[in-house]
Amino acid sequence: MIVAHFYDIESGRKDLSARGLGRGHERFAIPVPRDGGIQDLLAEAARPDRRFNAVICESIDRIARRTYIGTQIENRLEQLGVLLLCADEPIILNGKRASQILTRRVKQGVAEWYVLELLEKSWGGFEAHTEQGYNVGKPCYGYAADKIPHPVPARRAEGRTKHRLVPDPVCGPVVTHIFALRVVERLAYREIAERLNRDLDRYPPPTPVDPDRALGRWTGSSIREVLINPKYTGYMVWNRRATKKGGSCNPPELWVWSSQPAHEPLVTRETFLAAQKVAAQKERSRSAAGVNSAHPQAVRSYPLRSYVFCAACRRRMFGKTRIPYSYYACVPAYGHRPEGHPPAIYVREDRLMDGVSDFFARRIFGSARWHYLDHALADGTNRAMDEYQAKADALRRAIADIDSRRARLVRTLETTDDPIGDLVQDIHARAARLAEERAAKHRELGDLQQVQPVRSVPELLDVIPVGTADLALLPEVVLRRLFDAFRLEIHFDKPTNTATCRVTITGDTLQAIRQVTATALQRVEEGAAEELPICAVPPARYGANLRRLYLRLLGIGWWSRAVSTWSRGARSDHLSPLRGRTLDPVDDNRFGAAAGRDRRRCFLPAHA
Structure with a gap:
């Protein structure tokens, strides 16, 4: 007598803990009343007032498509005193179950093999589909679908098609512009979205598969989806998303790439890789200048924020103010502090x-x-080339040595009149190991040749204009644009108390560097005229300390020659040798190599 019906509409390859939680059965009009799923069945079987003493299913593979899960359910029911029977198996109740169990295990193994084989063939089909350059799913933003008839006649007769990717004339340039903003100006996702949202007619936002979910504007997540999609390099890529993990990204080693470009690229492969590196360098750091409005306690900004790194731990240093100076600090947690790293490292911002x-x-x-x-x-170039050449020569020598050993094995076999079986087997085994070693060395050499030292192009420096630039005269907005365009990195080494500056000029960033450099030099000239007025000499009745403070407010307080002259009485006859001259700093070491500031000019008025 059947007292209850338990069933689920779900995959039989799920773990037991994830079974019976779906609501797929609600989408079907099944005329069989449902008392629950597999979890409800096991829960009722454990109760003393259960309604049944045996469970019968159509086939053992209906319980689970994995042998382990199926036997797990079977054992749990047996421990509770409930038999698990199958309609396609003989029902034996006399206790002799050996043949029944053998048949059941064979059927479980065949069912699991069938699913695995189907998955492997399906995977192989998608790999071939990708290799041929066909796209799976909706075309990504910036591309349109170029539909072609299905190559299989039966599918073609049904009206089926496949499609390749072709650049969209409207959205394609938007993708290129997004990568330029990311690589050249190194903007964050949200800042790129804000810039595109200023002109939605020129930069139309993407439309999701479900139009009802469309926001009608760019967001940080939509910008990120564009920047992490490798299809824009011209290669077809599949399996970027995990279908069983809520659409999360698979690691790159699981992606399936076409061996050759399948469609017209919107960005170069180098630009795509450079965009991926920006995320690691700009992680948890704002790109915008000024005070962080999102933090209620922020009262000032730090112009070198996100550019200063600790040489000991490679972490980005953060700004900190201890009146009257501002610092950049590295204070890692105790558990994340490398060996030899001080508890705290500080360096002054002005220096x-x-x-x-x-x-x-x-x-x-x-x-x-x-x-x-x-x-x-x-x-630098000679050192990198020497290291590269040394590694390549070592691999070539190893390959030559393996070839010579293989040749000696062949000669040994040739000179032996009547080789015995063991000798032949040993020679074959040794030759196989040498072949594996040789293939491994060839792979290492191939990988090394793909990462040759970057060729320097000094001619790029000629594009940058020559001029006098005092960065202290630039507003923070222009200053950060300049640093971002040059990809500035400052690595501070506490033991030697030195900071190493590094900039990178590439062909992709050249146009932006020219623009921001011209703007910066122009602002420096304008700032020099506006912010450095003709110096006024304070009256003689003021003390030397007040005069020194007065000069410091004018930006020339460290020029002790003028201060010492005025402190001796501030008479015009004392100042006459300095009238109309450019004052140079006396002690540069107090402020580091301040070559940018020593170009400030301060002329004394003729009536002083």
Whole structure:
């Protein structure tokens, strides 16, 4: 007598803990009343007042498509005193179940094999589909579907089609622009979205598969989806998303790539890889200048924020103010502190700014920049090339040695008149191991040749104009654009108390560098005229300390020559040798190499 019906509409390959929780049965008009799913069945079987003493199913593979899960359910029911029977098996109640169990286990194994084989063939079909350059699903933003008749005649007769990707004339340039904003200006996802939302007619937002979910604007997540999609490089890629994990991204090693470009690219492969690196460098850091409005306790901004790194732990240093100075600090947690790392590392912001200003003034905008660049290239490039060449030569020598050993094995076999069976087997085994070693060395050499040292192009420096740049005169907005365009990195080493500045100029960023450099130099000239007025000499009755403070407010307080002259009485005859001259700093070491600031000019009025 049947007292209850338990069934589910779900995959039989799920874990037991995930079974019976779906609501797929509600989508079907099944005329059989349902008392619950597999979890309800097991729960009622454990109760003393259960309504049944046996459970019967159509076939054992209906319980689960995995042998382990099926036997687990069977054992749990047996421990509770409930028999598990199958309609396609002989029902034996006399206790002799050996043949029944053998038949059941064979059927379970066949059922699991059938599913695995089906999955493997389906996977192989998608791999072939990807290799041929066909797209799966809706075309990604920036591309349109170029539908072609299905290559299989039966499917073609049904009206089925396949499609490749072709650039969309409206949305394609938007994708290229998004990558440019990310790589060149290094903007965050949200800032790129805000910039695109200013002109939605020119930069139309993407439309999801379900139009009802469309927001009608760009968001940070939609920008991220564009930047992490490798299809824009021209290659067809499949299996980026996990269908069983809520659409989460699979690791790149599980992606299936076409061996050759399948459609017209919207960005180069180098640009795509550069965009992926920005995320790691800009993680948890704002791109916008100014005070962080999202933090209620933020009262000031730090112009070098996100550019300063600790050389000991490679972490980004954060801004911290201890009146009267601002610092950049690295205070890692105790458990994440590398060996030899101090509990806290601080470096003053003004000294870093002086060094960075000197770096740009001398090595980027200065007339002698070629001298510094030639010296740096001769040192760094030669070292990298020497290391690369040494590794390549070592691998080639190893391959040659393996070839010589294989040749000796062949000669041994040739010179042996009547080789015995064991000798032949040993020679074959040794030859197989040498072949594996040789293939491994060839793979290492191939991988090494793909990551050759980057070729330097010093000619890119000629595109940057020569000029005098005092970064202290630039507003923070322009300053950050300049640093982002040059991809500035500052690595501070506490033991040596030195900071290393590094900038990168590429072909992709060249146009943006020219624009932001021209803007920066123009603002420096305008700022020099506006912010550095003609110096006024304070009256003689003021004390030396007040005069020194007065000069400091004018931005020339460290020029002790003028201060000492005024402190001796501030008479015009004492100042006459300085009238109309440019004052130079006396002690540069107090402020580091402040080459950017020593170009400020302060003329004393003729009536002083």
